[in-house]
Amino acid sequence: MSSVSDWLNRAQTSLTDSESPRADAELLLMHVLEVNRAWLYTWPEKPLTESQQDLLDTLLARRIEGHPVAHLTGVREFWSLPLRVAPSTLIPRPDTETLIEWTLDLDLPDAARAIDLGTGTGAIALAIKSEYPAWSVEAVEFNADAHALAKNNAERLELDVHVIHGSWFEHVTGHFDLIVSNPPYIDPDDHHLNEGDVRFEPASALVAEQSGLADLFHIIDHAPDYLKPDGWLLLEHGYDQAKAVCDYLRQKGFVNVQNRCDLGGNPRISGGQLPGVPE
Ligand SMILES: C[S@@+](CC[C@H](N)C(=O)[O-])C[C@H]1O[C@@H](n2cnc3c(N)ncnc32)[C@H](O)[C@@H]1O
Incomplete structure (x- = not known):
């Protein structure tokens, strides 16, 4: 019978294609044993039961095939929120937390109104609501399964976010202090689509x-109709799209156009402000 540390070491050695073999193996163990990381290091000699070992070996085999850990455990943490994930949408990425950090730096009203377009798991909208309980936060998702997933995450985490089923601004009404989005932005011919976790995430x-810009430009085209004067639009995009996005924001009348870098130092979030009402 294997112990916790036996299995951890064996799994780590067999995950040769993973960029994070140790972390992957730990996450699978934490999921199956329903424990936290500290427990794994407090009780390395604990023997695994036969059923635990069978389940762990099955999950490990799927991870070796390339399936994302988040799809195997069904959970991914974003902004310290444990979000359910599913193959219907993107697994939230740590880089997107840059967009939340930028939101925290904005000087918005105490009872601001914000909307997240293409919410997927609900990650961005739920993170914003967790930081600003007094804000009115809405979210839009086109994929029916992802829409149900975002609603489920909101209910489970008891965060009052209204999740609308529709395409971008189709069913959105009124005006917002903040519009945020991490829309699809990968060129259909990009070779990265054949690598890593994205192989298991939907093209939608x-x-x-x-060249990946169509949804970003659609949102920039329509956002001015839904922003209050001085309202902000923040968009995540690809590492080589900052210039195109910033130029387009300026062309459409946005001011204070700027960008922020992701954890790897690439300009991945761009944004601008609608001009205020002249005094
Ligand atoms: C890159 S994922 C981002 C998911 C989530 N916001 C995040 O950061 O983890 C883009 C999301 O936009 C959704 N989407 C694609 N086209 C859409 C549309 N026309 N209207 C609304 N959502 C759309 C996709 O289903 C997907 O959930």
Whole structure:
């Protein structure tokens, strides 16, 4: 019978294609044993039961095939929120937390109104609501399964976010202090689509026409009709799209256009402000 540390070491050695073999193995163990990381290191000699070992070996085999850990455990933490994930949408990425950090730096009203377009798991909208309980936060999702997933995450985490089923601004009404989005932005011919976790994520969450810019430009085109004066639009995009997105924001009348870098130092979030009402 294997112990916790036996299995951890064996799993780590067999995950040769993973960029994070130790962390992957720990997450699988934490999921199956329903314990936290500290427990694993407090009780390394604990023997695994036969059924635990069978389940762990099955999950490990799927991870070796390339399935994302988050799909195997059904959970991914974003902004310290444990979000359910599913193959219907993107697994939230740590880089997207840059967008939440930017939101925290904005000087918005105490009872601001915000909307997250293409919410997927609900990650961005739920993170914002967790930081600003007094804000009115809405979210939009086109994929029916992802829409149900976002609603489920909101209910489970008891965060009052209204999740609308529809395409971008189709069913959105009124005006917002903040519009945020991490829309699909990958060029359909990008070779990264054949690598890593994205192989197991749906094209509907990843790919956009016009070299990946079509959805970003659609949102920039329509956002001015839904922003209050001085309202902000913040958009996540690809590492090589900052110039195109910022130029387009300026062209459409946005001011204070700027961008922020992701954890790897690439300009991945761009945003701008609608001009205020002249005094
Ligand atoms: C890159 S994923 C981002 C998911 C989530 N916001 C996040 O950061 O983890 C893009 C999301 O936009 C959704 N989407 C694609 N086209 C859409 C549309 N026309 N209207 C609304 N959502 C759309 C996809 O289903 C997917 O959930």
